[in-house]
Amino acid sequence: MAKGRSEADSDTAATRRGRPRSAETTNAILQSAYTLMATTGLAATSIDAVARHSNVSKMTIYKWWPSREALLIDAFLNHASLMLPLPATGAPAERLRSHAAAYAKALLGEFGRVQLAVISECISNTGSAEIFYERYLGYRRTALVELIAAGQQDRSIGATGTPEDLYDAIYGSLFYRYIFGIKPISPAHARNLVDTLLMIKNR
Template sequence: MARQTAPDPSRRSEQSRTAILDAAAALVAETGFAKLTIEKIAARAGVGKQTIYRWWPSKGAVVFDAFLAASEDAHGSLGLPETDDLAADLRAVLRPTADELSDPGFDRTGRALVAEVLNDPALLREYRERLLDPLLGVTRTRLEHAREAGRIAPDADLDLAVELLYGPMYYRWLHGLGPLDHAYADRLVQAVLRALGAPEAAGRAG
């Protein structure tokens, strides 16, 4: 007689969590954030409303996790390469950022999240802790190592340099000012490295 295996609660929970995140991502793309509700997410995911509230305090938190999951699937875990070519290393993170910001599928969810984050202090803290601060941190560390190696000016303001790398991209995205492509990302890297006195700024971006 075959031995029966008891259901694994953790596996069932993970399946439910994935279904909820998939449902939230699909619904916000279809209807927009304003018309999204926890009830609609639960119905699409095939779970009870209380299951969602057990893991997330609001629909904004669910959409934020769905956004993070989609971003990780598309670009992998957060990281910055460290090679002898600082410009290439920075392009390796700026180019995928340009790809993401120019993706129509990202645009609707991204703008909804920006609006929600600005009006929800708890979600803003989560956004800072889980997404923005880690991204800025790994970039600053890469620039710090370059400064220690004499690849950029010894008095370079690294915090300002990090803001100069990412700020123009998000400004352009938010205001729809122009294309966000690899060429723009490369020009941005070159401009920042030139301001930091890096030798790479003298060459052309590859």
């Protein structure tokens, strides 16, 4: 899989010129924002609330993030990078099965609720989910699309569709089922979905 920027570096897009960020302070802000989203909801996760919870000044937060939406997405991204790391080693098929199963499991908990809330916030405030795609989904989608392409190249994946369409079929299906409460959604279902849609050989 081709190298790309790490998820840990993805928030640099929000950094403005000036004094370099403190990793400790950045983590405190991101962790506080996610904790507030998960426990009190997005409406209560204001910049003021994050500043109080993290013991970081509002001035610092506004300096490092261009908007509240950007902060919420980066907080979600940071948590996702810890909870759902992109697979780095192993055969493409197995890495895809593992990640899809972990995503399905995560959707059933607070992670799923927070993800849906953040997307809804972005659409409500801006009219589109573009900022969510730019700051979160784009990188992860590109990495997994490249993984599918690698499996097609080594012939462990038999599906001949474009890697982008195959990725969307897998993860779009899981998210669709989650949003509308369609059963079943489970790690086992996610693994079977990957095998079926990608026509994985040697299951």
